[in-house]
Amino acid sequence: MTAAEFVGAEKAREPAEQWAGIAATPLRFLHPSHIAACFNGVVTPKAAEQLAASPRIAKRLERLVADHHGLPAFPGEMAVDDGDLRLMRMSSDEFQEFAWSAGAIYWAHVLSGEIRANAVAALKEIVGEATFTLALAHRDLAGGEPKPDDPEALREHVQRDGDACLASWYASMPPALHAWLRLKLPEDYSLAPPASAEKREKCLAIARRLAQSGDAADIADGRQ
Structure with missing residues (x-):
């Protein structure tokens, strides 16, 4: 050899x-x-x-x-690749934290678009300071959708699109794993990927990037 x-x-x-x-x-x-x-x-x-x-x-x-x-x-x-393995090894709570971080990346164009100190502080309060920093580091993958009308709407959008990122990754995995992966989450947790093929690709790209990054390792180790 x-x-x-x-x-x-x-x-x-x-x-x-x-x-x-x-x-x-x-x-x-x-x-x-x-x-x-x-x-x-x-x-x-x-x-x-x-x-x-x-x-x-x-x-x-x-x-x-x-x-x-x-x-x-x-x-x-x-x-499977290293990112898939990292997600497979996550606990249910870490899995959901991963989804939240992915949603923040999807909305990073909004998070990075503010320069007023009070507005930036409000955004950090919504997503968490560590997640805010993480999202900005990956803002090249942001979804680019129109800015929500108010901060609480942004919170809902981050959760929704983070779930969409997780669902897009789930859909990309081998069918033999789907039933097992579904049980990583609470019964009422949706794993329906976005209807739009373009958004599915964007969400999957975010999930893949984040899963391969050191940020996902921090989530898995409880440091995020």
Whole structure:
């Protein structure tokens, strides 16, 4: 094996090992309410989360959850990139924080369009100071839609379009994962991608960029 072949094999092995870790314990990445639902109200989501972290019952619990929700077997192997792996490993709360950050990027043209100190402070109050800075760093991907009439409308638009970014990424993933990915989020969380093909492409580009960035690593590590 040449040096170049060795380096290539090592790079390929790392994602494969990460995927194997996800496939070994997929319940750790689901929203606990979906695990609790298998116990007909006897187990709370908090208790379900603790059960999912127990190696002793992991496989039995995985079979129970799969049967209850009609899930296919979790793929033992899957060709995905580093950004996909990072999103797969996120908890439900981190997944939703990722969506919020993606929505802020979509509206970065509005966030970056103010120079008045009081207006900038108001925008930071809406999206969060760290998210404001993150969005400006990726403002080349902003959606360019008309500015909302008031700050509260902007908050709603950031949430809506962040969800659209997450949904566009979800739709791009292999169908074998869709049922499992849906359970990373609360039952009432929408994963419907935008109707417009142009907006779907924009939202997917934002999700892909953010997932590959150090900003997503900060979200996953709780630093955002």
